[in-house]
Amino acid sequence: MPAASTPSPCRRPNVLVFFTDQQRWDTTGLHGNPMGLTPTLDRLAREGVSVDNSFANQPVCAPSRASLQTGLYPTNTGAFRNGLTMRRDVPTLARSFRDAGYDTGYIGKWHLAGDHTQGPVPEEDRAGYEHWLAANLLEFTSDAYETTLYDEDGARHHFDGYRADALGTAAIDFIDRDRDRPFFLFLSFLEPHHQNSRDDYPAPAGYSERYGTPWVPPDLAALGGGNWKEHLPGYYGMVRRLDEVLARIVETLERGGRLDDTVILFTSDHGCHFKTRNGEYKRSLHDASIRVPTVLRGPGIAGGVRLADLVGHVDLPPTLLEAAGIQVPPRMQGRSLLPLLRGEGSAWRQEVLIQISESEVGRALRTHRWKYGVTAPGLDAWNDTHADEYEETYLYDLRADPDELANLVGDPALEQVRAELRRLLTERIVESGEPGPTITARPARTEP
Template identity: 70%
Template sequence: MNTEAPREHPNVLVFFTDQQRWDTTGLHGNPLGLTPTLDGLARRGVSVDHSYTCQPVCAPSRASLQTGQYPTTTGVFRNGIPLPPGIPTLAHHFRAAGYETGYIGKWHLAPDEHTGPVPERHRGGYDHWLAANLLEFTSDAYSTSLYDGDGRPRHFDGYRADALGTAAVEFLQQQRTGPFFLFLSFLEPHHQNSRDDYPAPDGYRERYADAWTPADLRALGGGNSGEHLAGYYGMVRRLDEVLGTVLDALARRDELENTVVLFTSDHGCHFKTRNDEYKRSLHDASIRVPTVLCGPGLRGGRRLGQLVSHVDLPPTLLDAAGVDVPDGMQGRSLLPLLRDEAAGWPEEVLIQISESEVGRAVRTHRWKYGVSAPDADAWQVPSADRYLETYLYDLHADPDELVNRVSDPECASVRQALGERLAERVAQSGEPRPVIDPPLSPGQPQ
């Protein structure tokens, strides 16, 4: 494993997709060849094989990736809540270290009344700005509008992911004397809200008609994966092509080898098999995402086996760039793991759930354990002081999370141990340590 120290402040590029399951990628066993560029990046760099969002919905996960803090710490515990302007972001930290910072694409961290242009105070400290707060409402597959730092619209023809790639290449081609930090945020492969469709580029949906279906979707039936999976796959394929375009632009400028690249997504997609929409559940289909790092200090084709949260990625980027990690970040850098310094690394990740329920969960390599506050208003209330045990999956025996064993007497000791771990992780995240009650007996009123 090559863990050479980075040159003084390498460039940093984040390639951020929306609603992309981990198993859309070849490196996680997808047989359709959707991600050859990403798979190649992983072979040269580091695949974070067990990577999880800390909140499976757009705004909270985005706030965490900007700040390295849990959603309840930032206050962005659901969609529709803006990131408070006073919270330091990656842009602030990189800018203080002499970086030129840029943001392109979907933001979703300003007040909802700002659908397109984002006021400067709500831009998270970024210098270069070409984005839309709610890109799903200012664009369609072949009609894209982004807004610059003066709030002026820029309209793009062609496919939406290509438009963002074009804007990114333009940013990369600018002359500069110092390093850059660019956060490139796509909408794909998120559904098009206006018509609940997954609009792939022309001809791409047809490539994947009747294609391979993940085991959980086959087993659960229902949902709408049969209708939408081909379009979803087509969107993933085009994203990988755009990734290739952006990496090629860096290579032409002889900057690829001195650029830390992070590829990840905000959450996954269960195609309406777990609730009445696409995410907002504790299941791996909602929370597990592909994550790859490559660049100085991040080479060698390493596959990390530890469980990693989104809150760990911001400190990793700063550490890899030689920038001090601030104390306010709640995650930890992955670089010690690449030096085989794993002592003290948590054996589980903490998941917060909102909107669909007020819930908390921990995922270990073997178990998924979740609790909920059944009487809490999941839109108004960020957390609870008392939860009810609601979910328990044995992921070794049941990787598709089909058999909920929360009421199984044989699992009582497992529930007790996981409940203690969950309560401790909730307290470590900054919330009061909760009381966790046992599951309801069949027929017992809530």
């Protein structure tokens, strides 16, 4: 195993989060995509850690983003669904880094200040970031070649050129500032999310044509429906351009001699199933919705590691703080990955809790072999945060059926499996801060 790089003496590392939107894990070369979309990310993975089993704890924008800012499950952040404002009293990355002497900055899409579609995000809803160049709902203040962001003083800034390029240039300007303290930058893209106003995937000019005959993920090919045939070329073009922006940022860090003094986290808020599982792109327990590419590189992080353990978004904020030598707030519910990577600490839990809102009031457990999900059909998925009673709804054997095509929730041969998963899911729900629910077992029958 290559040795971890060492930061410069007497200085904490810089920290950069490169955060994409709606990017499936299998868009990357490191996860087997043959289209050559992510050479820079693949390089960072070779030099650092690929978190091979990385999952959003809620597969929709605002709740997932709230977890990334706080290390909390979405139901504890005030933003358990879209359109809500994150609570102002929760621990955040920005406040922890700022209090430790970091120069903190946020660039791009925020989506944690309710339904603000235009205008600046109020300072009290920026989670403690000092430097700010963002829009709450970037999909409504921008298009592929038109980008409007607001700075920390509320001033409006318009950028020409492709949207991801504009955010990348802003990030490079932030990185290159003269400063006498380390920086923490959270760079949040809209790509490769669809453009809401017309439901398409606007890649840079000419990029959709590059991928006009795309590799098709096996789950999409098997399901057959949805709109992936129309949108995969544009989606892949957007992913490719994101990697080119990442390359520009890595080159900037290298040129300034700062790459080995910078912790880089690459991840995404959730995946995309192209309307094959429900009427839109995510909001389901399937890996296409919840599994994302996650890579860590930097000082104190071993190189050339493929981490097989199951990791949730709540675990990433404590990881960044520990990597910077900052105490993790006790209220954060995730656990740092660094002891796991060093072979230290207590045993790692090999299941991830998934909360689902908007499409259903649901909870799910993802283990290495099983995907187990429960729902509360009588509740309002927009307004109800959780349920006291759930019904078993989904069971997939991921070893035999990695594309989650056969729902085995009523299979009588798996009754004991369901009983154990029911117990584990109930435990994890309680650990997340919710009351212990009643889960009704599904009568034995095979359901497609």
